[in-house]
Structure formats: structure tokens, C-alpha cells
Amino acid sequence: MATGFDLVIDAKCALGECPLWSVAEQVLYFVDIKQKRIHRFDPASGDLGTIDLPEEVGCIGLAKDGGFVAGLRSGIWLISSTGQLLRKLADNPEDQSISRFNDGMVDPAGRFIAGTVDETRERGIASLYRYDARGLHKIAGELFTSNGVAFSPDGKRLYHSDTLRYSLFTYDYDVATGTATNRQLFARFGSEIDKGRPDGGAVDADGCYWTALFEGGRVQRYAPDGRLLAEYPVPVKCPTMVTFGGPDMKMLYCTSASIGRPVQELAEYPLSGALFAMRTEVPGLPKPLFNPEI
Template sequence: MEHVFTPVLDFQAALGECPLWSVADQMLYFVDIKRCCIHRFDPATGALATTRLPEEVGCIGLVEGGGFIAGLRSGLWMLEADGTPRGMLAANPEDQEISRFNDGSVDPAGRFVAGTVDETRERGFASLYRYDASGLTRLADGLLTSNGVAFSPDGRRLYHSDTLRYTLYTYDYDPATGAATNRQVFARFGSDTDKGRPDGGAVDTEGCYWTALFEGGRVQRYAPDGRLLAEYPVPAKCPTMVAFGGPDLKTLYCTSARVGRPEEELATFPLSGALFTMRTEVAGLARPLFNPSC
């Protein structure tokens, strides 16, 4: 099997993010943060449907019974399947002039774990939160850009990155309570010649973590013990996040960005902003559904 990322949707997203496969309807959802959109892509027909929201949407999760939980600038919201706001679950507790929700994922028990981004890029005002029926709980703070939220197959390890600090962490995670403890550095990135840094990620059935390297032009796969197993070039300088999809969960989708990128870079990587796919030998994990009563 040739492992090559190819464009499946030549789509110039400004900041494509949060690809999310729905097993129920065999569709891929993803967002364009800067254009305030949720997209639904049908790989069987190539059709793309777009829902526009009144503010930036950093992440989404599928909800039991239909619709989405979404991390917006103002907070966490419940949305109908067509994107109509159903109600706010929790306000963003940070300064919304410089903070918005970014990457997030539903945990194995049905809670939502999502973080924020510090748009000053220097003060460390961002945090990682867990949302459940008891409300919003801070799991980590002092971050620049919260990203990369994913869980091991047994739900007992939480992966999480601080992109602008070029660091990917793991936590011991308790699926019964949602407690995240014992933060450890899993991998560090970047050098004088390589500015690639960990953005969104996903975990496969072997427990390996896949991460898109923003400004690194590639996706990497790591063993649970932290060994780099493989890396795969992406025809865009800024891949943003990966997600497994397809009927067998062996199609790896990868979003990308073009907003704010230099003209010479876009000339070299004209597919920046596109949605890419690559077939894998190992399957990914089906994404859990958010349970509002959890």
C-alpha cells in the first residue's frame, strides 16, 4: 500500500480544522475557523454542504441524538444538525478579546475536552477544559495554543499539545471521573531549520498517536512509548489536524490552512487549504458521542 496524501477536496479553506468522521451517516465534518463555517463532506458523491455560524468555531463533537457540541469564541454551544444554535452550555471564562475555543474532542465517557488559544501568542492565558453535567472544569492552564486532544483506546491516556511551545504531552486520564493528572512530555518538536509543530491529532487502534505538523508539511505517527514510527509528507506547508474515516476507518483525512501564509509559500504549495486523504493499514478509533447528561 502506497502511503501518500492526495487532495480529495481542492478547497481553499482559510483555516481548515477539526475533521470529524460520523460513523452513523458516513460523512466527514470539518470546520473553517476563520470563515466561521462547519462543512459536511460526502466522500461517496463529493458533495460539500456548508453551515455558517455567527462567530469562529474552533472544534466540534457529535452529540447523542444528533447535532453538535461546538467550541466557539464565546463558549461551548449545542447546535442542531443544521448548525442552528440550541443553547450555550458554558461561557468562555477567559478574555474573549484575545481568547477563543480551539481544538477539542469527546472523551470515551461522553464528556467534551477542549482548550483555548491565547491570541497574544506570548502571555500563556490559554487553558484546557473538561465539560460535563457539572459544568466547565480547568484541566491545565498557562498555555499558548491548546491543541491535539485525543485519547488512547482504553481511555486512560489523554494526549494534548501546546502548539506554540512545540510540545506534546500525555496525562493519566480517569474515564470514570474525567480527571487528568501526571502530565508528562511525550515529544518535543522544532529546530532552527524545522518549524513544524504539533497541531491536531488522532489515535489508531494500536494506540499510536498521529499528529499534523503545522509549518512542517507532514504528519507523524508515534508509538505509545514515544518512538517516532513514520512520517508522511502533505502537499501543504500547514496541515492542521487528522481524523480516521471511511467504512473501515482506514482513510486518514487531513485538513490544512492558507490564511496568513506568504505568497511564495502558496505558490509552492497551491493546495494549501485543501482536504487530503491517505489510506492506512491500521484503523482509527470511532469517535465517541457527547452525552449532555454525563
């Protein structure tokens, strides 16, 4: 029975995010937003590779023809497996001096669902977008930090959080059209004592949602009806996102952050920025591949 997360590798990320398991390669990709990197971790060998990019990279998805779809500061791009920017698919339509793409993932049909962050932390100008062959479409606006994108196993529910509002929402999702409707509050977080708030998330094969709580030092698992089922400690103050991987998809990986944290906190949690993992009883599901023709 899982009791908490253990260290996998001290990747020393400033802002580790978007862990993504490649079934084909049996490796884990994850980004370091502030260091403008995509990391490639091979559990079999323990090797950690690095792909440097010219811009901050908030999120990635694996593309069906190889390489990645990625949300950068300037917009959504196709990127080669070596980090070459191949083609810009869509501009970031916001003020790029205070906005960049943040969390996102590929939907069950192969579209890219990704949101932005309002770096002023005051104006609520971020949005959640859908990108497909028709272009960029806004799903939700007036956000502070778009996060937590994940889909139920049948694809009919979209999860999405606004981290600085301490809120996790659900939408009814039409996989055929990419339309998200009927937004509902799924869970609310935080208190005067506990500042843990929902960052990146993942859904397991039973349809339960897992969320990393930034400044909360733990990962929580929620039933589809919104009940809190369990929580598991992470040996850092700021876990950022989880994803399932491994040959049986029962390894839950978790990234973390060190940037901007108080000196005292970093002394207490010296593994801030590392990659962690925990075995789970219920597996996750492989992530879909991005298809720019959808």
C-alpha cells in the same frame, strides 16, 4: 503501503480544522475556523456542504441526540445539524477579545474536552478544559495554543499539545471521573531549520498517535512509548489535524490552512486550505458521542 496524502477536495479553507467522521452518516465534518463554517463532505458523492455560524468555531463533536457540541469564541454550545445555536453550555471564561476555543473532542464517556488559544501569542493565558454536567473545569493552564486532544483506545491516556511550545504531553485519564493527572512530556518538536510543530492529532486502534505538523508539511505517527514510527508528506506547508474515517476506518483525513501564509508559500503550495487523505494499514476508532447529561 501508504506513502503520503493525496487531495480529496479543494475546500479552500482559511483555517481548516477538526475533521470528524460520522459513522451513522458515513460523511466527514470539518470546520473552517476563520470563515465560521462547518463543512460536510460526502465521499460517496463528492458533495461538499456548508453550515454557516455566527462565530468562529474551533472544534466540534457529534451529539448523541443529533447535531453538534461546539467550541466557539464565546463558549461551548449545542448546535443543530443546520447550524442553529440551541443552548450555551458554558462561557469561555477568558478574555474573549483575545481568546477563542480551539481544538477539542469528546472523551470516551461523552464529556467534551476542549482548549483555547491565546491570540496574542505572548501571554500564555490559554487553557484546556473539561465540560460535563458539573460545568466547566480547567485541566491545564498557562498555554499558548491548546491542541492535539486525543485518547488511547482504552481511554486511560489523554494526549494534548501546546503548539507554540512545540510540545506534546500525556496525562493519566480517569474515564469514570474525567480527571487528568500526571502530565508527562511525550515528544518535543522543532529546530532552527524545521519549524514544524504539533497541531491536531488522532490515535489509531494500535494506540499510536498521529500528529499534523503545522509549518512542517507532514504527518507523523508515534508509538505509545514515544518512538517516532513514520512520517508522511502532505502537499501543503500547514496541515492542521487528522482523523480516521471511511467504512473500515482506514482513511486518514487531514485538513490544512491558508490564512496568514506568505504569498510565495501559497504560490508553491496552491492547495493550502484543501482536504487530503491517505489509506492506512491500521484503522482508527469511531469517536464517542457527546452526552450533556454525563
